Amino acid sequence: xxSKKLNRYAVFAAIVFFVGTLFPYAYAAADNSLxxxxxxxxxxxxxxxxxxETTDTDQLITGAIKGVVNELDDFSQYLDPKDYKELKNDTxxxxxxxxxxxxxxxxxxxxxxxxxGTPAFKGGIMPGDRILFVDDKDLSGMQLDxxxxxxxxxxxxxxxxxxxxxxxxxxxxxxxxxxxxxERIVPEVVYYRMLPxxxxxxxxxxxxxxxxxxxKKALASLQKQGMKSLVLDLRFNPGGLLTGAVDIAKLFLQxxxxxxxxxxxxxxxxxxxxxxxxxDYPDVPMAVLVNQGSASASEIVSGALQDNKRxxxxxxxxxxxxxxxxxxxxSGGAGLRLTIAKYYTPSGRLIQRDYRDKSKAExxxxxxxxxxxxxxxxxxxxxxxxxxIVHTPGKETPKMEFTEKDPVLEKAxxxxxxxxxLEQAKEDSKKEAQKRKAEQADKKEQTNQxxxxxxxxKESQKPENGTNDSVSKTEK
Numbered sequence: 001x002x003s004k005k006l007n008r009y010a011v012f013a014a015i016v017f018f019v020g021t022l023f024p025y026a027y028a029a030a031d032n033s034l035x036x037x038x039x040x041x042x043x044x045x046x047x048x049x050x051x052x053e054t055t056d057t058d059q060l061i062t063g064a065i066k067g068v069v070n071e072l073d074d075f076s077q078y079l080d081p082k083d084y085k086e087l088k089n090d091t092x093x094x095x096x097x098x099x100x101x102x103x104x105x106x107x108x109x110x111x112x113x114x115x116x117g118t119p120a121f122k123g124g125i126m127p128g129d130r131i132l133f134v135d136d137k138d139l140s141g142m143q144l145d146x147x148x149x150x151x152x153x154x155x156x157x158x159x160x161x162x163x164x165x166x167x168x169x170x171x172x173x174x175x176x177x178x179x180x181x182x183e184r185i186v187p188e189v190v191y192y193r194m195l196p197x198x199x200x201x202x203x204x205x206x207x208x209x210x211x212x213x214x215x216k217k218a219l220a221s222l223q224k225q226g227m228k229s230l231v232l233d234l235r236f237n238p239g240g241l242l243t244g245a246v247d248i249a250k251l252f253l254q255x256x257x258x259x260x261x262x263x264x265x266x267x268x269x270x271x272x273x274x275x276x277x278x279x280d281y282p283d284v285p286m287a288v289l290v291n292q293g294s295a296s297a298s299e300i301v302s303g304a305l306q307d308n309k310r311x312x313x314x315x316x317x318x319x320x321x322x323x324x325x326x327x328x329x330x331s332g333g334a335g336l337r338l339t340i341a342k343y344y345t346p347s348g349r350l351i352q353r354d355y356r357d358k359s360k361a362e363x364x365x366x367x368x369x370x371x372x373x374x375x376x377x378x379x380x381x382x383x384x385x386x387x388x389i390v391h392t393p394g395k396e397t398p399k400m401e402f403t404e405k406d407p408v409l410e411k412a413x414x415x416x417x418x419x420x421x422l423e424q425a426k427e428d429s430k431k432e433a434q435k436r437k438a439e440q441a442d443k444k445e446q447t448n449q450x451x452x453x454x455x456x457x458k459e460s461q462k463p464e465n466g467t468n469d470s471v472s473k474t475e476k
Contacts, residue, residue, distance in 0.1 A: 040064070069336065074104040074355070075325055077143055077337040084335035096155035096182035100125060101206070101238040102148060103295070103321065106355060108132075109139050109147045112238040112293055112319070115205065119180045126165065126380050127236055127293045130172060133162035157182050166376065192218035197417045200227035200284075201409075204248075207240030207297035212247040219251070219281060229285040229416040231409065232301075235315060236383055239296020242273075249304045250275050252311070254282060257346070259304045262324050264341030269324070271341075286311035287412035290366060291379065295319035303345035303366045312422055313368040314412045320353025320365035370415070370425045371433060372408045382406050 044064075048055050062080065069078045099118020100111050108130040114120040131139060134150040151159060160179050164172040189211045192202040200222035204211065222230070239245070249259045253275045261272045288302045288311050299318045305311035322343035328336045342352045345366075353364030374382075381404045414420045 069338070073323070073339055074144075075323055075337070076339050077145070079327075079335040079337060081333035083145070084329070084333060096157065097152050097185050098123075098125075098159070098161075098180050098182060099185045100151070102131070102144060103238070103319070104144045107140070109142075109144060112295060113205075113236040115185065118185055119183050123178055123180055125161075125163065125178065127383065128166060128376065130164045131161055132164055132174065133160075135160050136162075153182050155182055155184050190214040190218050192222055194222065194225050194227070195231070195413060197413070198226050198228040199413055199416055200225075200230045201233065202230065203233040204237050204298075206237055207244030207248070209241065209244075211240070211244045215248060215251070216280070227284065229287075230281075231287050231289060231412050231416070232311070233289045233409070234294045234298040234302060235289050235291040235408070236293035237295075237298040238293065238319075239298050239300075239321070242297065242300070245297035245300040246273050249301050250277070251280050252282070252284075252286065252305060253279055253308055257304075257308050260300045260322075260343050260345065262341040262343055264324070266340075269341040285416055287416055288313045289408050289412060290315045290318050290368060291374075291408070292316055292319055294366070295321040299351050299366050300343060300345075303349065303351060306366065306369065307346040307349075312370065312415065313366065314370045314415075315368050315372055315408045316374075317368065317371075318366040320351060320355075322351035368429075369422070370411060370429045372411050372429070373432075373436070374407055378405070 044057070044060060047060065048057060062078075066078045069076050097118075098120040099115040100120045101113045101115065103110050103112050111120075111125055111127055111129040111131065113127055114125045131147065131151075133139065134147065137150060139147045139150075151161075153159065158179065158181050160177050162174065162177055164174045167173045189205045189208050190202060191205075192200065195201050200219075202215065202218050202222070204215065219227075219230075246259055253259065255275055255278060257275045259273045259275065261270065263270050286305065288305055290298065290302050290313055294302065294315075295318060299320070299322055302311075302313050302318065306313050323339045324341040324343070325337050326340045328338065330336055342350060344350055349366075350364055351366065354360040385402055385404055411425065415422050415425050
């Protein structure tokens with residue numbers, strides 16, 4: 001009996017130490033916290049003594065710690081010793097994979113962008129797809145890093161994915177399994193061309209280590225071709241390096257202008273990123289294209305250019321992913337990746353969206369100046385054309401053909417070339433948004449009326465002589 005008490009107090013002391021070490025703010029409400037911890041210890045002890053199968057106390061505590069961290073957001077993560085060691089030693093550059101940029105969304109591993117020219121792209125994986133199983137291993141409950149690791153492997157090895165995709169009604173439907181062979185992923189990062197009326201067009205795939213260099217080359221070429229205005233296309237761009245976003249913004253913004261800043265609970269987590277030198281392209285009129293697949297660094301650039309009145313933004317509200325994580329070493333070789341701050345645009349807009357709290361649905365992401373809603377299937381067709389643009393290095397450049405209608409790009413070009421003023425485009429966009437909102441409200445009202453009528457009809461069909469009650473009593 002004495003040993004059990006000692007064991008219990010030892011577990012309790014360990015948990016108090018853990019919480020006190022990682023979350024010093026918890027001491028502000030010490031009394032209530034200690035009561036909750038005592039309850040946890042009681043549950044842990046009862047499970048250990050009475051659960052139908054033998055349990056491992058270390059595993060139970062580890063599971064509890066993961067639960068604490070997972071409750072915070074989709075980016076904070078407890079790293080057991082094995083995962084933490086891999087994180088520290090992860091110096092791999094090129095790897096065998098499928099070529100997808102993924103994000104955890106609504107509890108599902110979700111495809112942000114399949115990279116052009118990769119197995120995922122050529123196999124038909126689309127933005128917004130949910131990865132449910134990898135080689136029949138269920139991803140539900142897994143961290144994003146764990147899921148990604150299952151998809152990586154030796155070049156030439158095979159892997160099977162089970163995927164769900166939205167249908168026309170907005171419901172997710174499981175598709176036939178995808179079978180892939182892993183390849184070495186080395187994607188192109190930019191593509192550019194001249195459009196009619198001297199409009200330069202530059203599409204960025206992501207913000208990788210050499211994106212800025214490639215963008216500078218592209219802009220120099222467009223300038224030589226007589227570029228008078230520029231479209232920077234960041235649709236389906238999931239982001240990448242913060243330094244890349246800052247460097248791209250510096251190409252267009254005046255000295256001492258704010259690009260982005262971070263803010264957390266502690267003063268030391270406040271950090272500003274501003275321009276310093278004169279920009280290479282201070283005056284060229286600009287439009288930035290974004291959609292729901294634009295995230296992270298894409299949102300930093302589009303938000304900075306928008307807030308500083310350097311460019312107007314066309315398309316759809318962005319994904320909303322911009323937070324700062326810090327990795328802390330823990331005792332026993334474990335680690336903690338914790339969100340310590342969030343990114344804000346120069347005007348103070350929070351970029352990070354809270355997908356868990358529906359009351360904050362209107363917060364986060366970059367809202368376009370001119371909203372252009374494109375059906376998902378049409379947008380997918382526009383995106384698929386880039387398979388013939390951004391090609392795999394070492395292979396012959398395919399013929400470039402653009403046959404799909406692109407309303408977002410068309411609207412941006414109309415404004416840049418003066419066929420319609422930005423003010424008029426904004427006004428038209430606002431009217432369209434109000435119209436959609438009214439239609440959605442009418443549709444919701446009709447649905448409610450239909451459900452109310454159905455319920456009333458069922459109620460009127462109930463027997464009046466208590467037959468249901470008598471049957472229930474007889475069956476008892």
